[in-house]
Amino acid sequence: MRFSSRVDISEPNPIAKAEAAAKTAGETLVKLNDSNPTRHALAPAMVPDVYSADPRGQRYAREALSTFLNTRGAARCSADDLYILSSTSEAYSWLIKLLCDAGDAVLAPKPGYPLIESIASLECVDMIEYQQRFDGSWYIDVAELKAALEGADGGRIRALVLINPNNPTGSYVKPSEREAIVGLCREHDVAIIADEVFYDYDLEPFDGNARLAGETGALTFALDGFSKMLAAPHAKVGWIQVSGPAEEVAEAKRRLDVIADDYLPMSEIVAKRIPELLQAAPTQTERVRERVRGNLAALHDMLDSDGQGLVSVLRAEGGWNVLLRVPSVIDENELVLRMIERHGVSGQPGYFFDMTSNGYLAISLLPEPDDFRRNVRVVVDTVDELIG
Structure with a gap:
């Protein structure tokens, strides 16, 4: 493996070697240049x-x-x-x-x-x-x-x-x-x-x-x-x-x-706080997991029941964002700008992520369920408006 040349790993000087050897031996050296104020009764x-x-x-x-x-x-x-x-x-x-x-x-x-x-x-x-x-x-x-x-x-x-x-x-x-x-x-x-x-x-x-x-x-x-x-x-x-x-x-x-x-x-x-936060991690992760899975299920239900069928969701295996597919005849900028103008809702179109073609919109699965359903409804209604 070749590493970069910008990391200086030159041989330590004799003093640094001696200090390292003393540390390994468990010896604590007094340092004339110790400028750590917390070791001199100056910590707040x-x-x-x-x-x-x-x-x-x-x-x-x-x-x-x-x-x-x-x-x-x-x-x-x-x-x-x-x-x-x-x-x-x-x-x-x-x-x-x-x-x-x-x-x-x-x-x-x-x-x-x-x-x-x-x-x-x-x-x-x-x-x-x-x-x-x-x-x-x-x-x-x-x-x-x-x-x-x-x-x-x-x-x-x-x-x-x-x-x-x-x-x-x-x-x-x-x-x-x-x-x-x-x-x-x-x-x-x-x-x-x-x-x-x-x-x-x-x-x-x-x-x-x-x-x-x-x-x-x-x-x-x-x-x-x-x-x-x-x-x-x-x-x-x-x-x-x-x-x-x-x-x-x-x-x-x-x-x-x-x-x-x-x-x-x-x-x-x-x-x-790291040990305390690690104890909380499993419960918090599960809480978020339940939210995103619930919203994904709601998303599928809403899109499956939509009579126009103009919006679909691409299969996502993990994470808390998914990509919606909208008709490619709709310009992604036009879609988001219309949502801002008519509904006060913004979003990230596919080109933000370098999708190779037009017709995508990222949507977060994190919002509270009622807010999430409202967001989906805005997308579906705006697409219907632009196509209609």
Whole structure:
């Protein structure tokens, strides 16, 4: 695996080596340059604790997180394989720094949320899209991935992003796709970045569905966090779980430690709540799961009973957003603008997610049931108006 050249992993100086040896031996050194005010009785009363930086995130928080992750039945996760940070967006940024030099590239799915392209651009890295295609359900065009990795840009592709399940298509990575993709990444020394923030919200599950977290066949960085797990975007806690071949994992963590140390760990104020929030996670996730499944069932009922039959919903396997299909003769901008004008309702058309053709609208399954039904009614009525 080739890592970026922008992470400085040069040999530590003799003083740093001696300090590390003393720490390993359990010896506490007095430091003349200790400028941590919390160790000198200067911490404010509202935040009285002594600050003890752990670049990967506070140990107790990582231990609690690993225990929680191990209860989900996935591959075993050690606290030493986890990095806690503020969000999965920050995780993408760290991993692009780890893997890519300026001018390198990452592969990411389309249709898809535009976040990855924006973050890659901020890191002076290109995003090369690969297509998810629909034939009654969504699938990854593995042949296209193979062609990209073996084509003119293959030498600068350093990571492949898998969204499991994807937003807004709601498609999980299928077992056969996973096997082929892991093999391609291993063959081409490309790391996998697996974004699994929506994983727990299965809508139409299938046999063999599994997380990529813990994958050992290729260097894999699995992303998750509280934003979706707790349905709390203001609870800014995300994490990276590192797995793969042992030597590559060790080298990746050695370099990722440098990045984490430069950016400093998550706030202790936030970290202290992580164990408590993890206890609440199963109940909260189930609450959200019931809401989105109920609204999806209501959506199918409403569309099936609509006499005009102009609006349909594409099959979604997971997540909390789905795509509506509307007649392609309707311009997507015209549809949303008409909804704003007539009903005070806005939305995200398919082109926001780089759908390859006109005639799509994303709709959230999160609203309270009465509000959700009202939203669906607005879409159906507006389509009828435009066609009629």
